Amino acid sequence: MKKGRVVAALSKKIHAPLGVVEAEAKAFEMGLQFAKDVGVRDLILEGGSLNVYRALLGSSPPPSVDAVVIGVQKACSEFHYIGFSHV
Numbered sequence: 001m002k003k004g005r006v007v008a009a010l011s012k013k014i015h016a017p018l019g020v021v022e023a024e025a026k027a028f029e030m031g032l033q034f035a036k037d038v039g040v041r042d043l044i045l046e047g048g049s050l051n052v053y054r055a056l057l058g059s060s061p062p063p064s065v066d067a068v069v070i071g072v073q074k075a076c077s078e079f080h081y082i083g084f085s086h087v
Contacts, residue, residue, distance in 0.1 A: 004042070010034045024049035025065035025072070028056065028084075032075045044083040053086040 014026055024047050031045045047053060052069070055061030061069040076082045 007040055008034065008038045019064070021049055021051055021062050022064055022068075024052045025055075025061075025068040028052065028072050029068050029075075032072060032079075032082075036075075036078060041079050042081040043079065044085055046085040046087050048087060050086055053084055056084045 010031060012030060014023055014030075016026075018026060028045055028047060035041075035043050051062050052065065055065065055069045056072060
């Protein structure tokens with residue numbers, strides 16, 4: 001795992017009726033877009049959902065977030081280094 005410093009952070013309200021797993025997957029998606037927008041190319045995204053974390057690592061995602069997880073996995077190719085962390 002690379003070690004570094006916090007370069008940018010994002011906090012955002014999602015105005016949609018989402019469950020916990022859906023909100024977590026959407027937060028990963030928004031985090032990637034934010035990193036891209038601010039020019040960060042090496043990053044670690046942290047989240048609290050073990051199901052979403054495992055899905056991002058290649059396990060089968062929960063059906064309700066399948067499309068979001070696939071989109072996040074595809075977007076990862078735009079970065080030099082990307083890691084996911086479950087906290």
